Amino acid sequence: MKKLFLIMFLLIPFSMQGQEIKFMGLEFGTNIEAFCNALKTKGLKQTVDRFEEQEFVGTFATYNNCNIIVKATEVTKRVKSVEVQFNSVRNKEYERDRAYEEILKQYKNKYGSKLILKNKKDSLMGIEKYIVDNGTIVIEISICGPGMLSKDCFLNVYYYSKELLHNNKEVNSQKYSNDI
Numbered sequence: 001m002k003k004l005f006l007i008m009f010l011l012i013p014f015s016m017q018g019q020e021i022k023f024m025g026l027e028f029g030t031n032i033e034a035f036c037n038a039l040k041t042k043g044l045k046q047t048v049d050r051f052e053e054q055e056f057v058g059t060f061a062t063y064n065n066c067n068i069i070v071k072a073t074e075v076t077k078r079v080k081s082v083e084v085q086f087n088s089v090r091n092k093e094y095e096r097d098r099a100y101e102e103i104l105k106q107y108k109n110k111y112g113s114k115l116i117l118k119n120k121k122d123s124l125m126g127i128e129k130y131i132v133d134n135g136t137i138v139i140e141i142s143i144c145g146p147g148m149l150s151k152d153c154f155l156n157v158y159y160y161s162k163e164l165l166h167n168n169k170e171v172n173s174q175k176y177s178n179d180i
Contacts, residue, residue: 021137021159023082024060028137028161032072035079044068052077060084060157061106063099073164080164086155093146093153100143100155104130107141124148137161 022028026038036054040046044058052072060066067085072078089096108115111132118140121128126147132139138160145153 021132021134021139023159026079028080028159029078029164032070032077032079035072036070039068039070060086061103064088078164079161081158081160083159084157086157090154091152096143096153096155100141103141103155103157107132107139111139122147125150126153136163 024039024042026035032052032054036046036056039056039058042058044056046054046056047067048055052074054070056068056070058064058066058068060068063086065088067083067087069083069085070079071081071083073080086096086099089099104115107130114132114134115130116132117129118131119127119129119142121143124147126145127142129140129142131141140156140158140160142158143153143155145151
């Protein structure tokens with residue numbers, strides 16, 4: 001019995017270490033069209049379709065009225081980042097702080113010790129940031145404001161692929177709109 005507890009105690013941290021980062025169950029690096037079609041089937045409403053950027057409005061982590069911005073590489077159209085803006089708590093400091101604590105709790109429950117405080121809240125901009133980094137995908141959970149420079153306050157969650165975000169080979173010099 002002691003051996004069973006010891007094995008379980010040793011395996012739990014390793015299972016957390018291998019936690020794969022996905023956005024709403026979808027993998028980064030996939031085709032943006034397939035990724036966005038999957039978001040639509042999850043109930044998100046598309047509001048913008050611009051080159052390799054798609055925007056949606058919907059529910060994320062139980063919070064309604066979130067803007068979800070999906071960006072892809074310019075040439076291969078692979079998803080490189082997703083940003084979630086929590087509009088329902090924007091410029092409502094108390095509600096924003098409650099949502100922030102709840103979101104952090106959810107990420108702590110999912111990723112355990114991989115959730116790390118990156119920046120402690122400062123008085124100038126009121127920015128605080130936690131991150132989860134599995135080596136290839138990073139999640140940044142951040143709040144901003146109010147601070148000395150701005151009265152606005154908001155909560156964002158930003159997922160990005162380190163490899164795809166900084167891939168300079170993915171710049172399309174032939175990109176332009178047909179109406180110019």
